[in-house]
Amino acid sequence: MARKLLGWFLLGGMVLFLAVMAAGSVIKINCSGRIAPGVWLFGEDFSGMSRAEAETAVAEGVPEVRLELSCPILPEMRAEAEEKIRQAGYDMRNDISVRINGNEWCLTAKVPMIKVLTEETMERLVACSEEVTMWEWLYAAVFRRPLYIRQSEAAFAWEEERFLELLSVCAELLGREKQEAAVEWNDGTILVRESRTGFRIDTGKIKEEAEGVFAQVLEKIECTPAKGVVVRISLGGTAVMPGLSTAKAKKCDTKIAEFTTWYQGAGSGRAQNIAAGASHLNQCVILPQEEFSTAEALMPFTEGNGYTAGGTYVNGALSESIGGGVCQLSTTLYNALLRTKLMITERYAHSMPVGYIPPGQDAAIAGDYKDLKFKNTTDAPVLLLCEATGEEVKVTLYGTAEAVRPDVKMESVIVEENENGMTVEVYRLEQTEEGLLSRELVSLNKYLYLKKENR
Secondary structure, X not given: OHHHHHHHHHHHHHHHHHHHHHHXXXXXXXXXXXXXXXXXXXXXXXXXXXXXXXXXXXXXXXXXXXXEEXXXXXXXXXXXXXXXXXXXXXXXXXXXXXXXXXXXXXXXXXXXXXXXXXXXXXXXXXXXXXXXXXXXXXXXXXXXXOOHHHOOOOOEEEOHHHHHHHXXXXXXXXXXXXXXXXXXXXXXXXXXXXXXXXXXXXXXXXXXXXHHHHHHHHHHHOOOOOOOEEEEEEOOOEEEOOOOOHHHHOOOOEEEEEEEEEOOOOXXXXXXXXXXXXXXXXXXEEOOOOEEEHHHHHOOOOHHHOOOEEEEEEXXXXXXXXXXXXXXXXXXXXXXXHOEXXXXXXXOOOOOOOOOOOOOOOOOOEOOOEOOEEEXXXXXXXXXXXXXXXXXXXXXXXXXXXXXXXXXXXXXXXXXXXXXXXXXXXXXXXXXXXXXXXXXXXXXXXXXXXXXXXX
8 A cells, every 4th residue: 555655656746747847848937137047157157147247247257368479580689679678668567578588579468358249248148038947947946056058158259459459569569670781982991881681570461360360269268168368379570681781782892993084174164063963973872783873863953953054065056054064974974884894774975076085985964865874783782983173073983893894995986977977986995805805886976066157
């Protein structure tokens, strides 16, 4: 009998239990605006919290993520980088610290790099708390255990603006402008200012990489308690090499050509223009593979640039113009160039012969249609020196010994002449390595004589 009663009792309990479960699947309990039992987030129980309390808890529960930005730097930059760090005070701050280990530069930021989107997260919390089944309520209340099926997903985002600010700090502390080597003339000596390698980081590329890295971080920390997460990103610094290195600049150690023309007895205006133009040409440096324009170096032909009215040829007649006479500078330079291996890329003869150089060996400058240009085809810079004494103009070119043409002579040959003008061929004569005389045609020039009415 007792066994039958016990059986009926167990059977009745089971039926009651199944009935409660069945009822719980359809009966809902209103939580009166509070978070439902069994709702957890960030590893904390949000059950029974009001919306305001939940918002506070959400804001306080953001996982801690530390950022480390590292970058290999040039060995010679270490002292400079350490000084920048010291001046910026980053070695004394708690939220951002910068250090250098060996040749690796590293910025560590303890400032928040992950933020929780409060509104979106609260919507999810409220959505899973609007109605709870009887069974879920009894389970959470009786066993005091969370229902992980009610675990709410937080909406996270990375602090993009803050990351870009830190990236800007890196770019400022690591940024280094390249410095070209320089060649200068000082009291009869060539001085070389050393070059410096620059350094930069590609912020655009790093930002794209960071987006992918933080996307992975967000995926991992969602709904999972996370402490001490470290995000490491390599900045990938790039060395910026100078176009003219110290080694190349030091190759400019040889006088490769020198030429002088005379202008004693010239009018004061012409003499002033020659002196002004010489000052503009003096100490010009032509880099390897660079093309030099004489006109650009001399212009503008204005009084503000030191020029005045001087004699010149205009349409077969003598005239005056601002800057008249500077063609003697281009002519002197042209003859120096003819005695080197540098490439003359543009040159024009005057319309009429000039008196300070044999015909065919002159070089005219006129507006934007006549210029003297040459290209430095060597791997060393060329230093152009120009001096006007009041009686003579001297052009001296320094560069690499490879540009030297030893024992060069120029020859002008009049091949045709009449009362209106003449045609002149110019040859360059030099000794070959075999000891033979080389005769190279350099130019063919046609000149008009001064008009009879203007003679």
